[in-house]
Amino acid sequence: xxxxxxxxxxxxxxxxxxxxxxxxxxxxxxxxxxxxxxxxxxxxxxxxxxxxxxxxxxxxxxxxxxxxxxxxxxxxxxxxxxxxxxxxxxxxxxxxxxxxxxxxxxxxxxxxxxxxxxxxxxxxxxxxxxxxxxxxxxxxxxxxxxxxxxxxxxxxxxxxxxxxxxxxxxxxxxxxxxxxxxxxxxxxxxxxxxxxxxxxxxxxxxxxxxxxxxxx
Numbered sequence: 488x489x490x491x492x493x494x495x496x497x498x499x500x501x502x503x504x505x506x507x508x509x510x511x512x513x514x515x516x517x518x519x520x521x522x523x524x525x526x527x528x529x530x531x532x533x534x535x536x537x538x539x540x541x542x543x544x545x546x547x548x549x550x551x552x553x554x555x556x557x558x559x560x561x562x563x564x565x566x567x568x569x570x571x572x573x574x575x576x577x578x579x580x581x582x583x584x585x586x587x588x589x590x591x592x593x594x595x596x597x598x599x600x601x602x603x604x605x606x607x608x609x610x611x612x613x614x615x616x617x618x619x620x621x622x623x624x625x626x627x628x629x630x631x632x633x634x635x636x637x638x639x640x641x642x643x644x645x646x647x648x649x650x651x652x653x654x655x656x657x658x659x660x661x662x663x664x665x666x667x668x669x670x671x672x673x674x675x676x677x678x679x680x681x682x683x684x685x686x687x688x689x690x691x692x693x694x695x696x697x698x699x700x701x702x703x
Contacts, residue, residue, distance in 0.1 A: 516585035516586070516587075517585060517586070518583050518584070518585050518597070519583075519584050519585070520581060520582065520583060520584070521537065521539055521549075521551075521581070521582045521584050522539065522579070522580070522581045522582070523537040523538050523539035523579070523580070524537065524538050524577060524578070524579050524580075525537060525574060525575065525576050525577060525578045525579075525580060526538050526548055526576065527576055528553075528571070528574055528575070528576065530553070530555060530571050530572055533552055533553055533554055533555075534550055534551070534552060534553065535550070535551045535552075535553045535571075535574070535596065536548055536549070536550050536551075537549055537551060537580070537582070549594065550594075551582065551584060551594045551595070551596045552587070552593050552594060552595045552596065553571050553595075553596050553599075554571075554595075555570060555571055555572070557597065558571050558596050558597060558598070558599060559597065559598045559599070560573060560574065560598075560599045560601065561598070561599075561600055561601070562600070562601055563600055563601070569601070571599070574599070574601075575627070575631065578601065579601075580599050580600065580601055581599070581600040582596045582598065582599050582600075583596065583597045583598040583599075584596055584597075585597060609697055609698065609699050609700075610628045610631070610632060610697075610698040611695060611696075611697055611698075612625050612628065612662070612666060612695070612696040612697075612698065613694055613695055613696075614662055614694040614695075614696070615694070616694060617658070619658060619661040619662045619665055620665070621665055621666065621669055625666075625669075626669065628698075629666065629669045629670055629673050630673055632644055632670060632673075632675070632698060633670060633673035633674050633675050635700075636675055636679060637674065642679075642700050642701065643679045643680065643681060643700075643701050644670065644675065644679065644680055644681070644698055644699070644700060644701070645680075645681045645682070645683060645698070645699045645700075645701045646663045646666055646667060646680065646681070646682045646696060646697070646698050647682075647683065647696070647697045647698075647699065648660060648662055648663035648682065648696045648697075659694075659696065662694075662696050663682050663696055666696060666698070667680050667682065681701070
């Protein structure tokens with residue numbers, strides 16, 4: 488029996504090469520960059536709505552898919568890594584977006600870069616009539632302020648609780664005291680908090696407390 492070993496080797500090699508080839512080559516996803524302001528974000532739903540900015544004007548609002556595990560969040564220098572839970576409404580960001588799904592109907596965000604310039608210079612606390620209690624949203628702002636002051640030791644925070652009507656000033660003062668106490672509890676030294684009329688006079692109204700960053 489004559490065996491042609493060269494043919495057997497060629498056939499076996501071809502079979503191995505064919506088996507190692509993918510059935511369907513997967514094209515690399517096309518990444519596009521989108522910039523804008525966060526309109527709202529829901530980490531549990533895995534959704535982020537962004538109002539994009541282009542050609543010096545605000546454009547359409549679009550919903551994007553985000554993931555706590557697969558969406559990278561960082562600063563412009565790639566020095567500080569965050570998570571999607573650290574993002575908040577009104578923040579300006581730049582995103583790497585790719586299309587997913589059978590028909591590319593899902594816009595998935597693989598990376599988010601926070602814009603340092605988007606850090607608000609003011610925060611606004613709004614209270615219900617005749618109330619001075621801080622709600623969950625207020626406490627998130629308190630934590631944001633505390634975190635920002637920790638990273639920027641040259642800054643202080645000023646609380647302006649000037650009421651639009653003098654008869655409501657006592658209640659606004661109570662609200663300011665509650666915000667100040669919450670900031671101190673969050674780790675802000677008392678000597679970095681001032682309470683004075685430094686806010687925008689045109690925006691003053693009862694139930695509104697303005698917090699502004701000031702130079703130490």
